[in-house]
Amino acid sequence: xxxxxxxxxxxxxxxxxxxxxxxxxxxxxxxxxxxxxxxxxxxxxxxxxxxxxxxxxxxxxxxxxxxxxxxxxxxxxxxxxxxxxxxxxxxxxxxxxxxxxxxxxxxxxxxxxxxxxxxxxxxxxxxxxxxxxxxxxxxxxxxxxxxxxxxxxxxxxxxxxxxxxxxxxxxxxxxxxxxxxxxxxxxxxxxxxxxxxxxxxxxxxxxxxxxxxxxxxxxxxxxxxxxxxxxxx
Amino acid sequence: xxxxxxxxxxxxxxxxxxxxxxxxxxxxxxxxxxxxxxxxxxxxxxxxxxxxxxxxxxxxxxxxxxxxxxxxxxxxxxxxxxxxxxxxxxxxxxxxxxxxxxxxxxxxxxxxxxxxxxxxxxxxxxxxxxxxxxxxxxxxxxxxxxxxxxxxxxxxxxxxxxxxxxxxxxxxxxxxxxxxxxxxxxxxxxxxxxxxxxxxxxxxxxxxxxxxxxxxxxxxxxxxxxxxxxxxxxxxxxxxxxxxxxxxxxxxxxxxxxxxxxxxxxxxxxxxxxxxxxxxxxxxxxxxxxxxxxxxxxxxxxxxxxxxxxxxxxxxxxxxxxxxxxxxxxxxxxxxxxxxxxxxxxxxxxxxxxxxxxxxxxxxxxxxxxxxxxxxxxxxxxxxxxxxxxxxxxxxxxxxxxxxxxxxxxxxxxxxxxxxxxxxxxxxxxxxxxxxxxxxxxxxxxxxxxxxxxxxxxxxxxxxxxxxxxxxxxxxxxxxxxxxxxxxxxxxxxxxxxxxxxxxxxxxxxxxxxxxxxxxxxxxxxxxxxxxxxxxxxxxxxxxxxxxxxxxxxxxxxxxxxxxxxxxxxxxxxxxxxxxxxxxxxxxxxxxxxxxxxxxxxxxxxxxxxxxxxxxxxxxxxxxxxxxxxxxxxxxxxxxxxxxxxxxxxxxxxxxxxxxxxxxxxxxxxxxxxxxxxxxxxxxxxxxxxxxxxxxxxxxxxxxxxxxxxxxxxxxxxxxxxxxxxxxxxxxxxxxxxxxxxxxxxxxxxxxxxxxxxxxxxxxxx
Numbered sequence: 001x002x003x004x005x006x007x008x009x010x011x012x013x014x015x016x017x018x019x020x021x022x023x024x025x026x027x028x029x030x031x032x033x034x035x036x037x038x039x040x041x042x043x044x045x046x047x048x049x050x051x052x053x054x055x056x057x058x059x060x061x062x063x064x065x066x067x068x069x070x071x072x073x074x075x076x077x078x079x080x081x082x083x084x085x086x087x088x089x090x091x092x093x094x095x096x097x098x099x100x101x102x103x104x105x106x107x108x109x110x111x112x113x114x115x116x117x118x119x120x121x122x123x124x125x126x127x128x129x130x131x132x133x134x135x136x137x138x139x140x141x142x143x144x145x146x147x148x149x150x151x152x153x154x155x156x157x158x159x160x161x162x163x164x165x166x167x168x169x170x171x172x173x174x175x176x177x178x179x180x181x182x183x184x185x186x187x188x189x190x191x192x193x194x195x196x197x198x199x200x201x202x203x204x205x206x207x208x209x210x211x212x213x214x215x216x217x218x219x220x221x222x223x224x225x226x227x228x229x230x231x232x233x
Numbered sequence: 234x235x236x237x238x239x240x241x242x243x244x245x246x247x248x249x250x251x252x253x254x255x256x257x258x259x260x261x262x263x264x265x266x267x268x269x270x271x272x273x274x275x276x277x278x279x280x281x282x283x284x285x286x287x288x289x290x291x292x293x294x295x296x297x298x299x300x301x302x303x304x305x306x307x308x309x310x311x312x313x314x315x316x317x318x319x320x321x322x323x324x325x326x327x328x329x330x331x332x333x334x335x336x337x338x339x340x341x342x343x344x345x346x347x348x349x350x351x352x353x354x355x356x357x358x359x360x361x362x363x364x365x366x367x368x369x370x371x372x373x374x375x376x377x378x379x380x381x382x383x384x385x386x387x388x389x390x391x392x393x394x395x396x397x398x399x400x401x402x403x404x405x406x407x408x409x410x411x412x413x414x415x416x417x418x419x420x421x422x423x424x425x426x427x428x429x430x431x432x433x434x435x436x437x438x439x440x441x442x443x444x445x446x447x448x449x450x451x452x453x454x455x456x457x458x459x460x461x462x463x464x465x466x467x468x469x470x471x472x473x474x475x476x477x478x479x480x481x482x483x484x485x486x487x488x489x490x491x492x493x494x495x496x497x498x499x500x501x502x503x504x505x506x507x508x509x510x511x512x513x514x515x516x517x518x519x520x521x522x523x524x525x526x527x528x529x530x531x532x533x534x535x536x537x538x539x540x541x542x543x544x545x546x547x548x549x550x551x552x553x554x555x556x557x558x559x560x561x562x563x564x565x566x567x568x569x570x571x572x573x574x575x576x577x578x579x580x581x582x583x584x585x586x587x588x589x590x591x592x593x594x595x596x597x598x599x600x601x602x603x604x605x606x607x608x609x610x611x612x613x614x615x616x617x618x619x620x621x622x623x624x625x626x627x628x629x630x631x632x633x634x635x636x637x638x639x640x641x642x643x644x645x646x647x648x649x650x651x652x653x654x655x656x657x658x659x660x661x662x663x664x665x666x667x668x669x670x671x672x673x674x675x676x677x678x679x680x681x682x683x684x685x686x687x688x689x690x691x692x693x694x695x696x697x698x699x700x701x702x703x704x705x706x707x708x709x710x711x712x713x714x715x716x717x718x719x720x721x722x723x724x725x726x727x728x729x730x731x732x733x734x735x736x737x738x739x740x741x742x743x744x745x746x747x748x749x750x751x752x753x754x755x756x757x758x759x760x761x762x763x764x765x766x767x768x769x770x771x772x773x774x775x776x777x778x779x780x781x782x783x784x785x786x787x788x789x790x791x792x793x794x795x796x797x798x799x800x801x802x803x804x805x806x807x808x809x810x811x812x813x814x815x816x817x818x819x820x821x822x823x824x825x826x827x828x829x830x831x832x833x834x835x836x837x838x839x840x841x842x843x844x845x846x847x848x849x850x851x852x853x854x855x856x857x858x859x860x861x862x863x864x865x866x867x868x869x870x871x872x873x874x875x876x877x878x879x880x881x882x883x884x885x886x887x888x889x890x891x892x893x894x895x896x897x898x899x900x901x902x903x904x905x906x907x908x909x910x911x912x913x914x915x916x917x918x919x920x921x922x923x924x925x926x927x928x929x930x931x932x933x934x935x936x937x938x939x940x941x942x943x944x945x946x947x948x949x950x951x952x953x954x955x956x957x958x959x960x961x962x963x964x965x966x967x968x969x970x971x972x973x974x975x976x977x978x979x980x981x982x983x984x985x986x987x988x989x990x991x992x993x994x995x996x997x998x999x
Contacts (some may be wrong), residue, residue, distance in 0.1 A: 048993075055993045058905060076987070077911050084909025095904040099633055099656035102651070108649045112909045135633040155909070 009062030011074035088152025092164035103132035142173030260508030261559025264501035266566025271493025288450035297444035317446035323525035326380035350394035364397035367419025402482035452959025462988035671886030676934025679878030691958035703836035728837035732830035735795035744815035754836035772804025889983035916983035
């Protein structure tokens with residue numbers, strides 16, 4: 001069953017006379033419960049794709065349907081509701097609130113998500129139960145990224161969007177985070193979409209989407225994706 | 234190239250830049266304006282005192298002084314110059330106006346400044362040199378004829394000159410009036426020759442006067458004690474001597490100067506302190522957010538000194554622009570308070586209204602700019618510490634630390650927003666402190682300003698409305714009125730009476746007021762401003778006398794009436810809150826103590842007063858109240874300026890810090906938006922923090938404001954015996970206005986969160 005559909009989507013940025021087509025008439029359909037990797041060089045348009053899907057930005061043209069709902073024409077408030085209920089975000093730079101403890105960072109989504117999960121469970125799932133009363137600045141990069149994943153999952157979203165989630169981590173920690181994300185797709189049935197320029201991550205994906213110059217170059221399903229341990233890091 | 238960067242950076246931080254300039258300009262403006270006011274007043278009054286030879290001492294005699302008396306005074310060591318002097322209230326023929334007719338034999342002492350017309354001529358047989366303010370208010374001009382009457386005497390002359398005189402710098406008919414009213418009261422000088430012509434020696438002889446000159450005015454650098462001794466030596470008897478401190482034209486003007494100094498030393502300093510502290514915080518924040526650029530310049534090979542110079546220039550530019558604008562505001566403010574057409578112009582009648590800046594203000598301005606530059610310099614030096622690589626790392630705010638309070642159940646139960654805001658305040662203590670300081674400052678100014686109005690309103694209400702429970706005051710001719718006349722008039726007008734004379738206590742002269750109260754026409758207020766009846770078992774003294782002489786209830790007090798050698802010892806029965814510095818007693822007590830008196834005025838509710846040879850003139854309560862209208866206008870002007878300044882201060886400080894807080898939390902707010910928080914929810918969080926701090930600031934600012942007001946009243950106590958009064962409206966307006974400012978600024982800042990670029994914000998490195 002498809003959960004994401006891009007129909008003839010373009011995103012054009014205008015800055016004076018300069019026009020930049022970040023996405024150019026993109027059509028894309030993604031299935032639910034898959035571990036999807038979007039690959040592309042810097043500036044290819046992969047982050048724009050993720051931002052549009054996450055409701056952080058709106059397309060200039062075309063329609064984006066998520067879980068049967070057109071999100072391309074939503075108002076800012078409706079987009080906020082959409083972000084609160086349907087998608088979770090994981091960023092390269094974690095983006096935790098420095099003045100809240102680990103448990104508070106995760107629990108804050110309870111204020112807005114319609115069906116939140118237990119913050120404690122989520123932190124246990126990411127292996128940080130012992131650190132729940134620490135502030136982000138007291139954790140390592142990998143630990144902070146795991147808090148960020150726990151926060152995204154606590155909203156109980158259908159889709160988890162990850163923008164270079166291992167970009168700021170050493171390879172060992174990166175592997176740990178990827179393993180966690182993969183288990184979310186396999187065990188919890190979440191749709192995980194990772195944007196990266198790291199070819200190795202693509203080898204463990206169910207679906208690999210390649211983006212170049214604002215267009216979808218290919219969208220391939222991998223029949224036998226490798227496990228995290230099998231990938232040569 | 235760095236210069237280009239300098240201007241572009243200024244543009245980038247324009248909100249902070251503009252608010253810092255406004256703060257410095259306001260701080261400098263208010264500081265300069267208030268200090269220029271008293272200093273200019275001091276300089277301008279000194280000019281007219283010197284130009285017209287304002288006398289240091291006045292010797293009074295009811296019998297008048299002869300030429301020999303004058304010569305004897307002049308012969309004393311330490312007497313520089315002297316003149317025989319006459320000032321008597323005369324009526325303008327065909328009008329109800331009163332003019333203080335003045336004759337001065339030696340115009341070098343207590344003389345005049347001719348502004349228009351002929352120079353003063355001591356031999357002029359018919360020349361009148363008239364107060365220009367009175368002439369203007371009554372449409373009189375040079376060449377007009379004027380007839381003045383005093384009892385049965387008439388003096389007719391022609392207006393030869395329009396003048397000002399320091400003896401009438403504050404031209405009041407008596408102490409019950411606070412503000413001059415040139416439409417009904419003025420002054421004029423005539424020559425001694427004209428006086429001789431108008432009052433024949435025969436009349437003087439019949440009146441038992443050796444001369445018409447009841448005063449000798451003296452220029453002397455002697456102390457009061459030494460001068461009294463010299464006068465006694467010269468004239469061979471104890472006479473009433475008043476120093477210039479005891480005259481309205483000196484004491485009130487100096488009182489204004491002192492009042493200005495007091496005002497100038499508290500509120501403007503508070504303003505300036507807030508401005509400087511805001512600047513310190515903002516400069517630190519700007520350099521912190523510029524840290525990467527500072528590091529880049531260092532990595533590129535720029536020397537530390539060059540970078541320091543570059544960034545210190547920001548602070549200097551802000552300081553200089555703010556100071557320049559502040560000087561403009563200062564001049565405007567000083568001019569607004571101190572101009573001949575303004576409120577001060579209706580009070581003080583002086584020829585020159587030049588604005589002067591006290592020397593220490595220039596010093597303060599230089600120091601402020603040096604200080605601001607040093608602040609900029611130190612902020613950057615902190616960022617430049619260590620290697621180029623260290624400098625390149627972005628500024629990291631302090632790490633969060635756990636607090637004991639976090640262990641409590643109550644803290645854990647707090648909502649996310651509350652925790653977020655609470656920890657943000659703790660993490661950014663200086664910003665929080667500055668916000669609090671701004672709110673407290675705003676509150677202090679509001680409570681101080683509005684409280685001052687309440688206090689003055691209560692003062693006027695008790696003193697001039699409730700205490701003066703009459704419609705008309707009938708002033709009697711004390712020289713001709715007999716006891717039987719007084720009884721007749723009291724019966725006819727159902728009035729209460731007063732007898733007033735001057736007394737000496739030690740070397741100082743005070744008023745003695747004796748009252749006969751049977752119709753409740755005059756009332757008295759105690760130190761708590763409560764109306765009290767006068768008892769017949771002692772005297773009441775004003776709070777200022779009690780303080781000056783260290784008197785308390787039950788103490789004895791000895792005084793000697795003016796013109797006599799008798800001494801009376803009385804018991805202090807109570808203290809009064811009074812406008813004049815007087816000893817007050819009932820007629821019954823005066824009789825028991827054997828103090829002679831002549832009734833000088835009757836207070837009545839009758840408004841139709843028939844002509845009577847013993848009635849000098851009448852004065853309605855309304856006229857007295859009206860003169861207060863002008864006084865209150867002067868005060869209201871100052872108060873509205875303060876309230877306006879408080880609101881601007883509140884808005885600028887809170888907006889500046891709000892923008893700073895917004896910038897520092899930009900990334901956190903972007904995260905909240907990404908997670909799914911709506912703009913309105915984030916706005917509520919931001920406004921919430923502002924409101925909390927406002928509530929805290931109000932809680933501190935309210936008592937602080939009352940404290941400042943109390944201090945101000947204490948400092949002004951030598952001039953007005955006012956008791957602190959704060960109406961509920963003042964509390965309400967101060968609190969609501971502060972909350973409104975906080976809410977308004979919160980909304981202004983919160984509106985910005987709609988424009989947060991989530992994508993860009995989250996891409997950046999923390």
